[in-house]
Amino acid sequence: MIDAKEYLKKMSAELDGPMKSYIGDEEPKVLMDAAKQYPFAGGKRMRPAMAVACCKAVGGDGSKAVPLAVAIEYIHNFTLIHDDIMDGDEKRRGMPTIHVGYGEPTAILAGDALFAKAYQIIANLDVPAENMRDVLKYVAQAVWDLARGQQMDVNNEGQIVTEEVYLETIKLKTSVLFAAAAAGGAIVGGANPREVKAINEYAIELGLGFQMYDDYLGIAGDSSKTGKSVGNDIRKGKCTCMVTNTIANLKDPELLKEFKSILGNMDATDEQCARAKSIMESVGAIDYNLNLAKQKVENAIAKIQFLPESEEKEFMIALARYAIDRDV
Amino acid sequence: MIDAKEYLKKMSAELDGPMKSYIGDEEPKVLMDAAKQYPFAGGKRMRPAMAVACCKAVGGDGSKAVPLAVAIEYIHNFTLIHDDIMDGDEKRRGMPTIHVGYGEPTAILAGDALFAKAYQIIANLDVPAENMRDVLKYVAQAVWDLARGQQMDVNNEGQIVTEEVYLETIKLKTSVLFAAAAAGGAIVGGANPREVKAINEYAIELGLGFQMYDDYLGIAGDSSKTGKSVGNDIRKGKCTCMVTNTIANLKDPELLKEFKSILGNMDATDEQCARAKSIMESVGAIDYNLNLAKQKVENAIAKIQFLPESEEKEFMIALARYAIDRDV
Numbered sequence: 111m112i113d114a115k116e117y118l119k120k121m122s123a124e125l126d127g128p129m130k131s132y133i134g135d136e137e138p139k140v141l142m143d144a145a146k147q148y149p150f151a152g153g154k155r156m157r158p159a160m161a162v163a164c165c166k167a168v169g170g171d172g173s174k175a176v177p178l179a180v181a182i183e184y185i186h187n188f189t190l191i192h193d194d195i196m197d198g199d200e201k202r203r204g205m206p207t208i209h210v211g212y213g214e215p216t217a218i219l220a221g222d223a224l225f226a227k228a229y230q231i232i233a234n235l236d237v238p239a240e241n242m243r244d245v246l247k248y249v250a251q252a253v254w255d256l257a258r259g260q261q262m263d264v265n266n267e268g269q270i271v272t273e274e275v276y277l278e279t280i281k282l283k284t285s286v287l288f289a290a291a292a293a294g295g296a297i298v299g300g301a302n303p304r305e306v307k308a309i310n311e312y313a314i315e316l317g318l319g320f321q322m323y324d325d326y327l328g329i330a331g332d333s334s335k336t337g338k339s340v341g342n343d344i345r346k347g348k349c350t351c352m353v354t355n356t357i358a359n360l361k362d363p364e365l366l367k368e369f370k371s372i373l374g375n376m377d378a379t380d381e382q383c384a385r386a387k388s389i390m391e392s393v394g395a396i397d398y399n400l401n402l403a404k405q406k407v408e409n410a411i412a413k414i415q416f417l418p419e420s421e422e423k424e425f426m427i428a429l430a431r432y433a434i435d436r437d438v
Numbered sequence: 439m440i441d442a443k444e445y446l447k448k449m450s451a452e453l454d455g456p457m458k459s460y461i462g463d464e465e466p467k468v469l470m471d472a473a474k475q476y477p478f479a480g481g482k483r484m485r486p487a488m489a490v491a492c493c494k495a496v497g498g499d500g501s502k503a504v505p506l507a508v509a510i511e512y513i514h515n516f517t518l519i520h521d522d523i524m525d526g527d528e529k530r531r532g533m534p535t536i537h538v539g540y541g542e543p544t545a546i547l548a549g550d551a552l553f554a555k556a557y558q559i560i561a562n563l564d565v566p567a568e569n570m571r572d573v574l575k576y577v578a579q580a581v582w583d584l585a586r587g588q589q590m591d592v593n594n595e596g597q598i599v600t601e602e603v604y605l606e607t608i609k610l611k612t613s614v615l616f617a618a619a620a621a622g623g624a625i626v627g628g629a630n631p632r633e634v635k636a637i638n639e640y641a642i643e644l645g646l647g648f649q650m651y652d653d654y655l656g657i658a659g660d661s662s663k664t665g666k667s668v669g670n671d672i673r674k675g676k677c678t679c680m681v682t683n684t685i686a687n688l689k690d691p692e693l694l695k696e697f698k699s700i701l702g703n704m705d706a707t708d709e710q711c712a713r714a715k716s717i718m719e720s721v722g723a724i725d726y727n728l729n730l731a732k733q734k735v736e737n738a739i740a741k742i743q744f745l746p747e748s749e750e751k752e753f754m755i756a757l758a759r760y761a762i763d764r765d766v
Contacts, residue, residue: 141589192550196543215524215592218546219585222520222553226581229557233574239567246561246574253554257547261469264543 112424114432121159122152128176129158129183132227144212144220145227148187149180151203154438156320157288158183160429161295164309167414167422170299174236178245178298181228182291185249188224189256189287191217196264225253237298245294248310252290259283266349268374273354277318284324285317308413312426315410320433322403325350327438329387330396335438341383347374351402355395365389403434440752442760449487450480456504457486457511460555472540472548473555476515477508479531482766484648485616486511488757489623492637495742495750498627502564506573506626509556510619513577516552517584517615519545524592553581565626573622576638580618587611594677596702601682605646612652613645636741640754643738648761650731653678655766657715658724663766669711675702679730683723693717731762 129149133142158179165175193199194207195217201207209217232249235242259282266279292313296306327336328343329352343350353373360366372378372386390396410430417423457477461470486507493503521527522535523545529535537545560577563570587610594607620641624634655664656671657680671678681701688694700706700714718724738758745751 136586138586138589138593140593141586189550192546196546216589218520218524219589219592222517222549223582223585225550225553226578226585229574229578230582233571233578239571243561243567243570246557250554250557250561254551254558257551257554258464258466258469261466261544261547264547265466265468 112421112428114425114428115436117425117428118154118156118159118432121162122155125155125158125162125176125179125183126152128180129155132180132184132231140212140216141219141223144208144216145223147205147208147211147220148190148202149184149224151205153203155183156429156433157186157291160288160313160426161291161298163422163425163429164292164295164301165299167417167420167426168296168299168301168305168309169418170295170301172299172422175295175298177231177235178294179291181231181249182287182294184224184228184231185253185290186287188221188228189253189260191221191224193260196260235298241297241300244297244306248290248293248297252286255282255286259286263349268347269349270357270370271349271354273351273358276349276351276354279349280318280321281314284321285314288317288320289313305416308416312410312413312430315406315413316430316433319403319406319410319430322351322399322406323434323436325352326396326399326403327436329390332437341378341380344373344383344386345376345378351399352390352395355398356390356393359393359395360389400434407431407434440749440756442753442756443764445753445756446482446484446487446760449490450483453483453486453490453504453507453511454480456508457483460508460512460559468540468544469547469551472536472544473551475533475536475539475548476518476530477512477552479533481531483511484757484761485514485619488616488641488754489619489626491750491753491757492620492623493627495745495748495754496624496627496629496633496637497746498623498629500627503623503626505559505563506622507619509559509577510615510622512552512556512559513581513618514615516549516556517581517588519549519552521588524588563626569625569628572625572634576618576621576625580614583610583614587614591677596675597677598685598698599677599682601679601686604677604679604682607677608646608649609642612649613642616645616648617641633744636744640738640741640758643734643741644758644761647731647734647738647758650679650727650734651762651764653680654724654727654731655764657718660765669706669708672701672711672714673704673706679727680718680723683726684718684721687721687723688717728762735759735762 133146136142161179161182162172162175166172191208194202195209195214199207200210208220232246235245259279262279263283289310293306293310296309328338333340356369360369369386369389372382407430411427414426461474464470489507489510490500490503494500519536522530523537523542527535528538536548560574563573587607590607591611617638621634621638624637656666661668684697688697697714697717700710735758739755742751742754
């Protein structure tokens with residue numbers, strides 16, 4: 111059985127060169143430096159690895175998906191830069207965020223530039239123009255949806271929404287870019303529309319599981335590994351499945367009142383955050399979230415059973431399981 | 439002879455429907471409203487008009503260039519939204535800017551969303567995929583360059599740069615999107631590479647003239663028409679050809695010192711700004727700027743002499759002249 115983490119590490123190393131090859135030493139230097147920081151800094155690179163694996167899993171030449179993999183990661187990095195501004199986050203991967211390091215105007219422009227570069231790369235994909243057009247449709251739709259999802263996330267903060275709204279939000283905020291990577295990779299690999307559709311659905315489900323597990327790590331993860339201070343999501347009133355489920359199932363009005371008073375309270379103490387977590391646990395909301403995430407991942411895996419056996423198919427399955435079994 | 443302003447007005451009206459047709463009533467409403475504000479509000483629409491005219495001027499079906507025209511205008515609007523944030527501008531076209539009306543997170547996302555939508559539209563252009571690919575290359579390169587140009591503009595503010603640096607900045611900041619509109623329209627119209635190149639150069643030169651005249655309006659325009667308070671560019675220390683020329687030609691050290699003390703001084707009085715303007719006039723810098731702008735426009739017109747006579751060619755020539763002969 112493939113170890114997704116090891117495989118990812120290997121692919122991330124292989125992608126290092128390409129990831130650095132599309133942004134050179136043009137002027138102005140400050141913009142190039144700002145644009146380079148995230149893509150050049152490594153990271154899990156799940157999305158690009160997925161693009162290459164899906165290309166190979168349908169029998170394609172993986173090297174042709176490498177530029178697409180880079181483009182998808184640039185888009186991911188562009189959204190991180192802009193999200194960091196919106197969220198007022200000051201650190202990412204142990205370094206100052208772009209707006210902290212370079213100022214907000216340059217951060218906005220660095221995001222825009224990475225986004226533009228992604229399309230330059232896609233325009234030059236070494237595939238028939240019709241296939242490039244199909245890739246472009248998936249990617250452009252994904253970024254449109256990403257903006258919608260991020261806006262929903264902003265809107266949801268501090269609000270009590272339904273599980274349905276939560277799932278729609280994370281689908282747009284997280285799944286669609288995984289899906290563009292996976293479907294795009296499959297298109298580059300020459301998959302037929304039915305295969306592309308199934309692989310797209312695989313990545314949508316995987317992305318849901320991934321985000322639900324991410325939310326779980328935000329509440330219960332080891333902050334020395336995740337880099338997120340525990341309690342942060344509770345203080346921000348971040349809308350998660352654990353919150354929607356707690357609100358829906360907490361029958362005791364006193365407890366509900368207490369829970370709501372902690373949620374979204376930026377001045378909540380660590381003790382209060384721990385209390386909110388234990389209230390979530392008491393109604394089974396944390397388990398509910400993990401089980402739902404697991405179900406999404408199993409859905410994802412079911413979607414790609416049609417693929418012929420290959421190392422890449424194995425990786426795609428392992429990656430789906432890894433999405434909900436990681437410490438960072 | 440065609441009246442560019444009237445022709446623009448007619449084309450702008452024709453483009454009104456298409457401009458509104460690509461952003462519907464998806465969720466979240468606040469993001470859609472923010473994204474719609476600029477493209478739905480009208481404006482000169484020089485870039486989209488240019489896209490359609492260039493398509494027809496090479497013998498193409500203008501209706502096929504309409505979606506591209508919309509995409510280019512969305513990109514222009516996306517850059518306006520982000521630039522307004524960077525520049526801290528509070529009004530545009532008499533309305534609050536997007537970040538003032540909707541907050542900064544939504545403004546950043548509205549820009550990103552318009553950018554994404556532009557690519558969705560381009561992916562669906564009703565032209566052979568190879569031509570769509572060529573259009574995409576022009577447009578993606580333009581947005582990459584736009585980000586570079588805007589960063590240079592940020593860097594130049596309050597600095598004394600050479601005329602060469604100034605021209606490179608406005609080429610990236612302004613000309614490249616005109617060029618993507620023009621070259622893209624020509625490609626959609628079925629032009630050959632040599633024709634596309636010439637039309638691209640036409641728009642580059644036109645854009646330079648346009649921006650130089652824009653700078654002139656910022657100093658000498660009727661603020662009740664331009665909507666820009668006179669003196670603003672001087673107070674911001676905006677780098678223009680008039681400034682670079684004044685610095686290069688002002689021999690009197692006392693005058694030079696005085697000029698530099700006003701430039702970039704946010705507290706400069708109206709009298710001081712008028713004084714700075716008269717210093718520019720005294721060395722002929724304002725005339726120099728206008729003459730150079732005129733020369734660029736004549737260069738632009740020379741580039742498209744090869745086109746067969748048509749109403750659209752006439753409009754392209756009239757538009758170039760209009761770029762340096764307008765009050766807003």
